[in-house]
Amino acid sequence: MTPHPTIGLGSFACTFGALERKAQDIPDFERLWQEQSSDADFATMGCGTFRAFAGPVEDHVVETVRATLRDASVRPADVDRVVFATSDARLASLRPDFAAEVLGALGLVHCVPVVLSFQQCCSSLAALRHARDLLADEEVRNVVLVSLDYTPDDADRVRSFALFGDAVASCLLTRGDGLxxxxxxxxxxxxxxxxxxxxxxxxxxxxxxxxxxxxxxxxxxxxxxxxxxxxxxxxxxxxxxxxxxxxxxxxxxxxxxxxxxxxxxxxxxxxxxxxxxxxxxxxxxxxxxxxxxxxxxxxxxxxxxx
Structure with a gap:
């Protein structure tokens, strides 16, 4: 292993749920908000709409990573590692063949996957540190970082600290400059x-x-x-x-x-x-x-x- 090189991040891509909804569209929203809010006014929270996935999360991951590789002009065969990051609750809901399906759909034939979690919403920044460490290996050229979070049950979207939406984001890490x-x-x-x-x-x-x-x-x-x-x-x-x-x-x-x-x-x-x-x-x-x-x-x- 060599010392950490200069690491560039670029080709950011984001995919959101296709269903655009308001918090008030959530069944029994008023009761859920009152239970969570201690009488705070939801209108002051800064939220307007959120997005919800209409299909399998794997489809959204494939779409997002494909956009990152297209923007970077990197062939799938040239991606050496992919680091997935997700919150603790979502890790348990991913299917056992999640990585195999994503890699197969994208043609990532030489890519070694890993998933990072157990740090809640901080998991993707922990994954960023791990991706940097991977590039200290001279044989690793391109690393894709993918974060994904979604909420299957609408009742779980309304919390005391946030209104949850569904999204996948990705970027490419390489040696040298990026965005x-x-x-x-x-x-x-x-x-x-x-x-x-x-x-x-x-x-x-x-x-x-x-x-x-x-x-x-x-x-x-x-x-x-x-x-x-x-x-x-x-x-x-x-x-x-x-x-x-x-x-x-x-x-x-x-x-x-x-x-x-x-x-x-x-x-x-x-x-x-x-x-x-x-x-x-x-x-x-x-x-x-x-x-x-x-x-x-x-x-x-x-x-x-x-």
Missing amino acids: VRLLSSAVGVDHAGLRGQDSFLSRQQVAQTALAAALGAHDLVPGDVTKVFPTNLYRPVALFNATIAGIGREQLHFSGPLEHYGHCGNSDWMINLADYHDQVGIRPDETYLALSSAPGFFACGLLAGA
């Missing part, structure tokens, strides 16, 4: 949060520790980052989480995707990055932060425009 370069990353754990006993202090501590590890490696602080791509929690929750971590609300880019797609689990940071690039454009020499938070975890990745 962005991965500079550093960090994942932290809050054991109190894993037991459901987290506090303001424990959440703040894990966030600040992870940010210090990722940013400190480049002598940066949160205020130096151009834009932050966070988890698409309800707007008040997302703003609160950013504030306790030392991130300004003007740095966040999530309102548009939150309004249109809701919280798509561990896919959010890629969705927000791709949306920002479409709306504004990733710029060379600017720094960006991919960020995910979940009960018991906080993860971040420092990125630079290439």
